[in-house]
Amino acid sequence: RPAATPGAEPDQPEVAQKTGTLQEDSRGSGARNGSVQQLPQTIIIGVRKGGTRALLEMLSLHPGVAAAENEVHFFDWEEHYSQGLGWYLSQMPFSSPRQLTVEKTPAYFTSPKVPERVHSMNPAVRLLLILRDPSERVLSDYTQVLYNHVQKRKPYPAIEQFLLRGGRLNADYKALNRSLYHEHLRRWLHFFPLRRIHIVDGDRLIRDPFPEIQKVERFLKLSPQINASNFYFNKTKGFYCLRDSGRDRCLHESKGRAHPHVDPKLLNKLHEYFHEPNKKFFELVGRTFDWH
Numbered sequence: 001r002p003a004a005t006p007g008a009e010p011d012q013p014e015v016a017q018k019t020g021t022l023q024e025d026s027r028g029s030g031a032r033n034g035s036v037q038q039l040p041q042t043i044i045i046g047v048r049k050g051g052t053r054a055l056l057e058m059l060s061l062h063p064g065v066a067a068a069e070n071e072v073h074f075f076d077w078e079e080h081y082s083q084g085l086g087w088y089l090s091q092m093p094f095s096s097p098r099q100l101t102v103e104k105t106p107a108y109f110t111s112p113k114v115p116e117r118v119h120s121m122n123p124a125v126r127l128l129l130i131l132r133d134p135s136e137r138v139l140s141d142y143t144q145v146l147y148n149h150v151q152k153r154k155p156y157p158a159i160e161q162f163l164l165r166g167g168r169l170n171a172d173y174k175a176l177n178r179s180l181y182h183e184h185l186r187r188w189l190h191f192f193p194l195r196r197i198h199i200v201d202g203d204r205l206i207r208d209p210f211p212e213i214q215k216v217e218r219f220l221k222l223s224p225q226i227n228a229s230n231f232y233f234n235k236t237k238g239f240y241c242l243r244d245s246g247r248d249r250c251l252h253e254s255k256g257r258a259h260p261h262v263d264p265k266l267l268n269k270l271h272e273y274f275h276e277p278n279k280k281f282f283e284l285v286g287r288t289f290d291w292h
């Protein structure tokens with residue numbers, strides 16, 4: 001694991017524990033009710049900081065979905081992949097055979113070896129890709145790594161030091177590369193047709209999650225069971241939170257952080273940098289997004 005890009009998520013669970021999660025119920029009574037572990041029929045492949053946790057938690061509101069709690073990093077970490085599909089299976093939640101199993105590992109989208117590996121597990125797997133404004137994603141990515149350093153009481157340079165080199169935008173900054181969505185998606189399209197990849201608009205998921213989640217239900221051929229009443233806007237958090245069987249919960253405090261202030265001129269450079277790549281991406285997917 002490269003030390004410079006620590007795992008995006010902290011290890012601790014990010015949402016308040018649900019009482020009686022599907023996993024816990026079935027784990028406790030697995031021997032009696034015939035619950036099983038299944039390889040995921042659907043995977044949230046990224047993008048890092050796109051809203052992958054929110055998407056997973058929102059999808060888990062559906063009784064037909066069983067989600068792996070932690071990021072599994074099977075296809076992108078050699079020490080996991082070398083242990084084979086048996087290991088991968090052992091990481092999955094217990095579920096009823098009729099439920100869909102889903103896992104999310106945001107690093108999959110940008111890891112070169114992953115598309116072929118996922119394809120060799122199951123060419124019919126349904127992929128969920130949640131994207132957000134590429135410039136905003138860069139700021140979020142920087143903020144994540146900044147917090148990782150702050151937690152360890154380590155210093156971390158200001159964002160300008162990464163974004164600029166000799167007065168020009170530094171194309172070698174990894175966070176910029178991760179936002180070149182067309183390059184990464186192209187690799188996936190060598191192995192999967194576009195119809196197997198559903199792209200969730202991460203900016204819309206923030207502003208108004210329910211319509212985006214309805215589209216995901218349809219893509220996964222799930223019966224429409226998630227309702228508008230499962231979401232409420234929490235003014236304190238500034239984001240939508242979830243309401244499930246009368247219980248309210250927001251995502252962990254590491255989700256929805258304030259981003260650093262960036263000089264408008266530099267921000268403009270960033271927007272310009274992504275202009276062409278975004279156009280290429282829109283052509284690739286036959287759809288446009290409301291990005292800068």
Ligand SMILES: Nc1ncnc2c1ncn2[C@@H]1O[C@H](COP(=O)(O)OS(=O)(=O)O)[C@@H](OP(=O)(O)O)[C@H]1O
Pocket residue numbers: 008009047048049050051052053054106139140141143144205206239240241251254255256257258
């Ligand atoms: N409902 C709700 N509540 C809180 N946060 C929300 C929500 N919906 C989407 N988001 C956005 O999710 C961003 C984090 O993305 P990921 O979960 O993919 O991050 S990670 O790569 O797994 O670390 C996170 O990015 P930051 O705002 O930069 O913290 C949020 O903007």
